Amino acid sequence: MGRLIKITDGPISIDEGLRQVAYHSNGGIVTFTGSTRSSTKDKKVKYLFYDAYVPMARSEMAKIADFIAETFEVRDIAMVHRIGKVPIGETSVLVATAAPHRAEAFKACRYAIDTLKNTVPIWKKEFFEDGEVWVGNTPSEKPKHA
Amino acid sequence: MGRLIKITDGPISIDEGLRQVAYHSNGGIVTFTGSTRSSTKDKKVKYLFYDAYVPMARSEMAKIADFIAETFEVRDIAMVHRIGKVPIGETSVLVATAAPHRAEAFKACRYAIDTLKNTVPIWKKEFFEDGEVWVGNTPSEKPKHA
């Protein structure tokens, strides 16, 4: 089982994520990459900032990887999240899963990103021309990042 | 709608595929990459060779992209297949879909690779130490590539 769990304050290398899971990739690799472009309909986002509770975020990401290894026929997984200031359009998150059967790789990748967005203590702030807001599903604001 | 449909006899650039679909990627990009490592349990594959009916393969890939654009909320799609001799472990196929909602990107990517493997006239031959075989679901042989 190849595994890459990483929180980084620099650009995410998709190649690195893929290399990490490519070893057993007879079948396929499914990758999810997330980025924010201009988020909301009416407000232009200048850039993003991600805060994280790093040791717990790593531990929650490792739990996701453990669950996937037990539940799906997935041999390798990479989960990388960028923190700090992130320019618009750059990748903020990468999940890659490799499996002999692509159905399993798809399910595992989907599970990993859905769960990451619910359980990993990382927070996104959007900076606009005239203000800034922490994204989070409080009653007054919904996550922009689907 | 950004679209990349390509059949190439050189290495597949994952970056190129991602760049092509990244423009509207507010939400996420789902990528499938396929490669063959050592295919069968008992026989070591030395390398692969892909034959293709190129103009029809392009047209079938374009149909898949059209269907996806009509059916899913996917704005951008890249489909690239390598032909000719492909070393073990190198990417033979790339599908990338970008959508504002990741559920749609996942569904579209899965649909695209499933359909590509059923309808696009491309054929894989495996070369072993002591022989070679066209992969295809005839009664005597099943596709190795899940």
Added chain:
Amino acid sequence: MSDPIRSTNNQAKPVIVQLFAKAAEITGTRQITLQLSGEETVGTLFRKIAINHPELSELKASLRFAVNHEFSDDTRRLHPGDEIALIPPVSGG
């Protein structure tokens, strides 16, 4: 699409049959040029080819056909200039 000059030569214009992968390998050819003789379908044309390339019979059950880059039934009527392809089970990906 109708071309008055060509249509007078319709009988003379051959069809092209493309072969790929295993079909190309066992027959030793990737392309066959044939003259249509009267009312032919994909099926009748295939039988004509199989007389000269009996190796194709073992593939028959798994073959699909395409005419002018579209998957087609073997009852499809052929016209001069058509491009027919023998499509063994695909295995891209």
Added chain:
Amino acid sequence: MSDPIRSTNNQAKPVIVQLFAKAAEITGTRQITLQLSGEETVGTLFRKIAINHPELSELKASLRFAVNHEFSDDTRRLHPGDEIALIPPVSGG
């Protein structure tokens, strides 16, 4: 895990409370060190913090808690040396 030297000093060892994102911003602090007073839970500790940082009350409904890097209920009993975190709604991805 038991450390006889430290355990004699248990009463003296504080807990550390970590604050992130909006919680850190509205309180102006990312870390609070507190002495436990007797039997405390995550909930009683939070109320103690909220007295000094009333801005946290508006977040209360949406906050989750973690103790030693694990999500925890607010009824969880705290021990000296625990690391508590206030977790606003996460928005990674």
